[in-house]
Amino acid sequence: MVGGLRTRRLDEVAARSCGTLRPSPRAVHAARGVGATVGGQHVARDPGSNAGRIAGVGLPSRLPGKRRELSPVCLAGLGPDDLPSSAESIVKGTGNAPQVLEVAPKPPSDIEYLQELIAIQQNGPKNIGFFGTRNMGFLHQQLIEILSYAMVLTDNHIFTSGATGTNAAVIRGALRAERPDLLTVVLPQSMEKQPPESQELLKQVQETGAKMIEMPDNDDLTLFEASSICNDDIISRVQQIICFAFHDSKLLLETCAQAKENKKMVTLFYLD
Template sequence: MPPACSAMFQNDVWLCGYAKGDQNIDSGKNEDEIMLQMFGSDEEAIAKIPTQVQTLPGEGPGEVLVSEYKPIPEPVPDVDYLQELLAIQQQGPRAIGFFGTRNMGFMHQELIEILSYAMVITKNHIFTSGASGTNAAVIRGALRAEKPELLTVILPQSLKKQPPESQELLAKVKHVIEKPHNDHLPLIEASRLCNMDIISHVQQVICFAFHDSRLLMETCQEAKNLRKIVTLFYLD
């Protein structure tokens, strides 16, 4: 009798877990047979272990939930990108709005003049505002092309609100649109309204800005929202 078992008997059953008569029967069996009888075969144990799918919760007891196969959807074409690509590939002149910072070096201004000149001689209509820096370079380049009908300058306020050097340059422009009703507004707010007006007249926007040029970034985003072609050049 194993030492861990009690010497007491109850209904001829040993407290260690098997009947009294089993001692003599099991004495003739080897250890493997005893383990097999107590715990079952390895195949039976493996068969009872639930699979990963069987462990998923189901509607009721014993129900196996099988995950449904869902094919990966095909990517949807970017409609805005396709429209922009189509507009770029279309031949013929278009209305182009130029925007940019006042704080610009001499070399950058020369490049913008060349770009503006090239746009006008290819019969594109240029829209810009009246200010120093980018706008002044755009106006000078467009005037060099000697096609005054293809340049329109929209001012944020009345002409008298412009600095003297800008007034001198604007005197050479045939189409200048003033907004004296915005003279009472801060310049930043009047410029925002002016930029929105220019966007409404053009199909494409070309902008020269720094990453922290908040008003210009807002202008470009608004142009994108209106499905305009936006070309943004960062100066930093």
């Protein structure tokens, strides 16, 4: 009679504490060792089971050499030791929830971290390459011109190409600083192949004594191919690049990726 009252009270407490939760397989297994009622269902006692006893009696612990005491609160979960750890939840998942395995991206090597740290802490002048789209508004061009002007005033050597838009703004800013020795313009093709709207500014570059490099061997190539070669040449001359691009600027994004592969510092500004 005492065992029946204990079982009934245990069932009531479990129902109040757990609501309509289904008992876990571990709880059913533990209850089978003593023949208890779990979640409103009677579990027959398994004579050969040593899963333990309930209602305040010691149960086996997953910790070696220890046993734990359980209060008959909720048989749907036997206690903290029966709950999966954070690591187990990640590896094995929880319950019947779908498990999604993701491969973590390979972290940068220690050498790459050190190279970036040294480059950031290097306060001296640098060779900086400017790249960017031809299609940008007047306000963006003004900001780039100011940035180029400030870079030259702080003794940085500026490398850029000769197109309109970003390149033209960079050239104007560098010329304003009146340090032609700190400006190098690399053309993807010969001077004659440059658009008319760029040639006037390029003539100013020549008149100030700034260095201008032409690539007449690329005159037979498409502008895209010649520009790609030109960008690679600029990357080889600098420690850092600053790029202004849109998300669909294929050549510029490829240039940034190439610079990163060559361990250059890359600062990329998206205009959209």
